[in-house]
Amino acid sequence: GGAMTDPKGDRSKGPSEQDDPDLFTRIVGSDEKGVYVSGAKAHQTGCINSHWIILMPTIRLTQNDKEYAIVGAIPADVKGLTYIYGRQSCDTRVMEGGGDIDLGNAKFGGQEAMMILDRVFIPWDKLFMNGEFEFASMLVERFTCYHRRSYVCKTGLGDVLTGAAATIADYNGVPNVSHIKDKIIEMTHLNETIFAAGIASSHQGHKMKSGVYLNDDMLAQVCKHNVTRFPYEISRLAQDIAGGLMVTLPSEKDFRHPEAGPM
DSSP: EEEEOOOSTTTTTTTGOOOGGSSEEEEEESSSSSEEEEEEEEEEEGGGOOOOEEEOOOSSOGGGGGGGOOOEEETTTTTTTTEEOOOOGGGGGGGTTOOTTTTSSSSEEEEEEEEEEEEEEEEEEGEEEOOGGGGGGHHHHHHHHHHHHHHGHHHHHHHHHHHHHHHHHHHTTOOTTTHHHHHHHHHHHHHHHHHHHHHHHHTTEETTTTTEOOOHHHHHHHHHHHTTTHHHHHHHHHHHHHHTTHHHOOHHHHTTTTTTTOO
8 A cells, every 4th residue: 555645734834844743644763673653644545455555755845854754664454553444425335234236346345544653663674765855756756657647447437337327228218319329428438538548658658767667747647637527527427317316216225125125
């Protein structure tokens, strides 16, 4: 798990200027074996099913922020680390006995969590940045270059949603109605535009001195920008095609209820 995002607090101030020093992850002590870090990491996708977490700075740092210039690897179950599990608007259905319909991928669903670090120990051999604040900006830029290109994964969800919308149009007997076809075409166009930017970013990648390839930065940003806009429009079009039934449908629990289900 790549733990980069800090809570940040007052965005107009740097880490060392915050009223609460724990709003950014920082080194709080050291000994002959390694260092101790405290702070928090927010919005950590997949952290609970990761084996290792790599802590990284989240913004450009200055000389005054040296103790925040920390990159280190920690086991996901290390002492002093607490996970606060994220919540989703429909997550109560997990506890209602469904699983085949309402939960989608019922066994391998994603999750996010807030990670609270209270004097978490990092041995010297797992410490990769220790006060070298001048490299923080470069690290953030390269991480986001890879990460924003990886948002091409959202097109898998778009494929499923477009297919579901087309299936609903079949159920409703309107697959050949012109405005329905136009909407499905637009959903496909938007989804493949996200995909194209991500693939192009990789194709335009260049080899660095280390031998590692870095994908094209501009196209990675375009991919991310598309993801912040297009999936919402794809979802809106799906709702247009499905109609009100999609948002007012009874739950799977009711569908499988011995009395209500048959009705």
